[in-house]
Amino acid sequence: MKIHVVFYGRLKQDVGAKTAEIDLAQDGLTVHDLAGLLEARYPVLRERLGGVAFAVNDTIVADDYCLRDGDEAALLPPVSGG
Amino acid sequence: MRMSRWILDTPLQLEPLLAETEDPASGALVIFYGTVRNENDGQPVHSMTYEAHATLAEKVLAEIEQEALERFGVRRCRIQHRIGTLQLGETSVLIVVRAAHRDAAYRASRYAIDAIKQRAPIWKEEHYISGESRYLDGVPLQQKDIE
Numbered sequence: 001m002k003i004h005v006v007f008y009g010r011l012k013q014d015v016g017a018k019t020a021e022i023d024l025a026q027d028g029l030t031v032h033d034l035a036g037l038l039e040a041r042y043p044v045l046r047e048r049l050g051g052v053a054f055a056v057n058d059t060i061v062a063d064d065y066c067l068r069d070g071d072e073a074a075l076l077p078p079v080s081g082g
Numbered sequence: 083m084r085m086s087r088w089i090l091d092t093p094l095q096l097e098p099l100l101a102e103t104e105d106p107a108s109g110a111l112v113i114f115y116g117t118v119r120n121e122n123d124g125q126p127v128h129s130m131t132y133e134a135h136a137t138l139a140e141k142v143l144a145e146i147e148q149e150a151l152e153r154f155g156v157r158r159c160r161i162q163h164r165i166g167t168l169q170l171g172e173t174s175v176l177i178v179v180r181a182a183h184r185d186a187a188y189r190a191s192r193y194a195i196d197a198i199k200q201r202a203p204i205w206k207e208e209h210y211i212s213g214e215s216r217y218l219d220g221v222p223l224q225q226k227d228i229e
Binding site for chain 2: 006008009010013051052053055058059060061062074076077078079080081082
């Protein structure tokens with residue numbers, strides 16, 4: 001399965017990219033699993049993901065949300081609009 | 083180029099929102115502008131870059147408008163937030179509330195700006211006169227806020 005990952009705010013700077021592609025042989029990946037994969041790929045995220053929300057296809061989802069092939073997962077750090 | 087009812091990458095304009103919300107039954111009109119300030123924590127600010135998860139932010143701002151109508155009984159509530167790089171004094175957020183009476187209008191306007199700061203997926207990066215830039219610490223989003 002393929003997941004398109006988008007980093008927002010300071011995460012973009014931490015990771016050094018706006019987007020990333022996750023390509024896996026197996027299905028059944030949860031958001032929690034995705035977070036683990038991203039931490040392995042970008043160690044800098046380890047200290048960041050605590051305050052990060054995940055949005056999949058424009059809806060904020062819980063850790064146990066099951067991703068599907070082609071999903072877009074956005075990492076949303078603590079917000080500071082206004 | 084982004085032009086939606088809620089998120090824009092061009093200067094925010096009051097007049098179209100006043101026209102859109104015109105209402106003869108409203109006796110109170112409260113307008114809130116959030117603008118780029120020239121310092122933060124003692125550091126002189128040069129400009130500010132706002133970024134949004136646009137589709138999600140549009141959903142959240144529309145929800146906040148609806149909540150303002152329902153919770154405070156105001157007759158109109160419109161919110162616009164700008165993205166991109168803004169200079170000092172430029173407007174980052176604009177809230178227009180119309181109600182029969184002033185009390186509800188003031189409270190709804192206050193509710194809207196507070197909710198935006200807590201729940202809208204928008205981030206700001208401050209650029210300082212010194213040449214440095216920094217993302218501001220923010221508020222973690224909660225799943226229930228958006229559902």
